[in-house]
Amino acid sequence: MAQPKEKYHHGNLRQALINAGQQLLIEKGIHCLSLRETAKAAGVSHTAPYRHFKDKDMLLAAIAESGFEQLAEALQNAAESCADDPEKQLTEAAVTYVKLAITHIEMHQLMFGNILNEDSMSESVLEKKQRVFDTLFKIIENGQKQNIYIEAETLELAVAAWSLMHGYALLISSGQLREAATSLMQIETLARAVTTHLMVGLVKSEKFAEEV
Amino acid sequence: MAQPKEKYHHGNLRQALINAGQQLLIEKGIHCLSLRETAKAAGVSHTAPYRHFKDKDMLLAAIAESGFEQLAEALQNAAESCADDPEKQLTEAAVTYVKLAITHIEMHQLMFGNILNEDSMSESVLEKKQRVFDTLFKIIENGQKQNIYIEAETLELAVAAWSLMHGYALLISSGQLREAATSLMQIETLARAVTTHLMVGLVKSEKFAEEV
DNA sequence: ACCTGAACACCGTTCAAGT
DNA sequence: ACCTGAACACCGTTCAAGT
Numbered sequence: 001m002a003q004p005k006e007k008y009h010h011g012n013l014r015q016a017l018i019n020a021g022q023q024l025l026i027e028k029g030i031h032c033l034s035l036r037e038t039a040k041a042a043g044v045s046h047t048a049p050y051r052h053f054k055d056k057d058m059l060l061a062a063i064a065e066s067g068f069e070q071l072a073e074a075l076q077n078a079a080e081s082c083a084d085d086p087e088k089q090l091t092e093a094a095v096t097y098v099k100l101a102i103t104h105i106e107m108h109q110l111m112f113g114n115i116l117n118e119d120s121m122s123e124s125v126l127e128k129k130q131r132v133f134d135t136l137f138k139i140i141e142n143g144q145k146q147n148i149y150i151e152a153e154t155l156e157l158a159v160a161a162w163s164l165m166h167g168y169a170l171l172i173s174s175g176q177l178r179e180a181a182t183s184l185m186q187i188e189t190l191a192r193a194v195t196t197h198l199m200v201g202l203v204k205s206e207k208f209a210e211e212v
Numbered sequence: 213m214a215q216p217k218e219k220y221h222h223g224n225l226r227q228a229l230i231n232a233g234q235q236l237l238i239e240k241g242i243h244c245l246s247l248r249e250t251a252k253a254a255g256v257s258h259t260a261p262y263r264h265f266k267d268k269d270m271l272l273a274a275i276a277e278s279g280f281e282q283l284a285e286a287l288q289n290a291a292e293s294c295a296d297d298p299e300k301q302l303t304e305a306a307v308t309y310v311k312l313a314i315t316h317i318e319m320h321q322l323m324f325g326n327i328l329n330e331d332s333m334s335e336s337v338l339e340k341k342q343r344v345f346d347t348l349f350k351i352i353e354n355g356q357k358q359n360i361y362i363e364a365e366t367l368e369l370a371v372a373a374w375s376l377m378h379g380y381a382l383l384i385s386s387g388q389l390r391e392a393a394t395s396l397m398q399i400e401t402l403a404r405a406v407t408t409h410l411m412v413g414l415v416k417s418e419k420f421a422e423e424v
Numbered sequence: 425a426c427c428t429g430a431a432c433a434c435c436g437t438t439c440a441a442g443t
Numbered sequence: 444a445c446c447t448g449a450a451c452a453c454c455g456t457t458c459a460a461g462t
């Protein structure tokens with residue numbers, strides 16, 4: 001009785017394939033994740049997945065779905081842990097984003113590495129992906145309401161913040177910043193520094209005082 | 213006489229393979245670029261490339277090399293076009309970076325999409341890659357010398373700037389910002405806005421005046 | 425030295441066939 | 444309905460063999 005979806009020989013082959021695929025992704029990397037091996041790991045023939053996914057991309061998107069969910073939730077938690085301090089909210093969100101990205105490099109690459117085609121994402125995947133950006137957007141919006149952030153377009157500020165943390169995470173995870181930061185602690189410290197630079201700006205404020 | 217490297221039936225099979233590969237990369241995308249097709253396009257058997265490249269990754273790295281070179285040069289030109297104005301230098305570098313990334317999406321993805329293994333890059337590739345970051349670093353350094361940018365670690369500021377433009381370019385090229393900007397003009401406008409936000413900061417400067 | 429062709433162990437996908 | 448096995452057209456890589 002338990003679950004309503006008792007099937008052929010799996011309780012739920014769809015979910016079993018997603019789990020097996022996620023496991024393989026973590027263990028062997030995105031470029032060694034094959035449909036055939038995923039099916040084998042789930043104990044079915046290599047054509048069985050086609051009962052549940054139109055093609056390989058659809059399986060990958062389904063695997064990424066839980067990643068988007070997890071990321072949105074982590075950002076949400078980070079934001080809620082310091083709801084009274086918008087600046088800290090943004091810093092913590094950035095650190096959370098970067099940490100999650102580099103501790104789940106393969107998953108992050110699947111999610112944001114241009115591997116998934118937007119067309120091969122179901123509505124529920126797109127919705128979860130959107131939630132990631134929405135969380136960030138709300139942090140900025142909140143900071144503007146509390147009169148901490150400048151009154152520019154919220155979207156512009158959110159894109160700036162997202163670009164910064166996303167770019168930083170990718171530069172780290174692709175090894176481009178190996179000379180600047182290697183240990184997890186250095187990476188986090190640099191992440192905080194970089195986020196602060198965005199909040200405070202690169203240009204000397206005295207200069208603006210002069211100009212204005 | 214011309215070139216010293218007159219070979220079997222190609223003047224220079226190595227270069228012919230790089231060119232053919234680059235062509236295929238642009239036409240069909242990184243995931244449809246195969247060694248076998250590249251060899252075929254260059255008019256040799258599918259095993260001939262192994263005379264010139266240890267494996268497929270080495271061929272890909274060689275293709276990316278010219279991309280790094282081109283990018284470093286474009287950034288250099290952008291910087292030189294306004295050597296007297298550090299703020300403009302950074303904005304123009306960012307716009308140049310983003311433009312090049314999105315007009316050569318496939319190449320940019322090969323260069324920065326975590327496809328190439330650092331280990332499978334020759335010294336000359338690594339050196340050209342480094343030049344990209346160096347150009348950016350020098351723009352910041354120059355701005356600091358001219359007393360325009362704050363006196364923090366140059367490396368931190370350069371990483372912030374690079375993260376921002378890199379993240380923005382990748383978010384654009386992977387379609388994550390389709391709702392925020394679609395046309396090339398919108399993309400450029402948003403790039404300028406985002407770069408300005410980094411330079412000026414998200415946090416209201418009055419707030420700092422109060423605090424200090 | 426430089427290139428080829430056959431061979432190997434993999435892919436993703438399709439399709440007729442089985443229960 | 445759900446799954447299988449053979450088949451197809453691709454991969455990257457190795458290796459003995461050709462000139």
